[in-house]
Amino acid sequence: MIEIAHQAREKAYCPYSHFAVGAVLVSRAGHIYTGANVENASYGLTVCAERAAIIKAVNAGDLELEAICLAGSDKGYTYPCGACLQVMAEFAPHLKVIVTDSSGNYREHQLKDLLPFQFQLDLEE
Ligand code: THU
Numbered sequence: 001m002i003e004i005a006h007q008a009r010e011k012a013y014c015p016y017s018h019f020a021v022g023a024v025l026v027s028r029a030g031h032i033y034t035g036a037n038v039e040n041a042s043y044g045l046t047v048c049a050e051r052a053a054i055i056k057a058v059n060a061g062d063l064e065l066e067a068i069c070l071a072g073s074d075k076g077y078t079y080p081c082g083a084c085l086q087v088m089a090e091f092a093p094h095l096k097v098i099v100t101d102s103s104g105n106y107r108e109h110q111l112k113d114l115l116p117f118q119f120q121l122d123l124e125e
Pocket of ligand 1: 014017019020021036037038039046047048049050079080081084
């Protein structure tokens with residue numbers, strides 16, 4: 001996963017921040033979805049690598065997500081932003097989140113530890 005996340009990072013479109021991020025998502029069925037950040041001149045429209053990968057999986061109808069691995073451009077570990085954590089929580093509250101640094105080291109976390117109080121909308125049917 002680490003290698004694939006680093007490969008995915010090469011596809012980033014980040015002319016504004018020059019901070020490329022790659023993500024790889026694995027589903028329970030064993031399918032793999034990659035993503036990289038896509039920036040926009042209107043900065044707020046930027047799509048993060050994790051969300052790009054999650055949207056691919058959801059559009060493929062593959063909703064049972066097991067783990068996501070992230071590779072950023074810092075020497076140190078790149079962690080998912082808050083918005084991406086909330087999008088992960090929508091589809092996979094028990095997702096494993098793997099973060100890497102530039103030396104090939106990694107850390108494993110549970111989404112629940114990174115976002116312990118997830119926003120949930122309980123609509124009455
Ligand atoms: N970025 C991601 O792709 N994922 C994150 O979780 C945090 C930030 C991207 C967005 C932007 O293109 C660049 O990193 C710098 O913020």
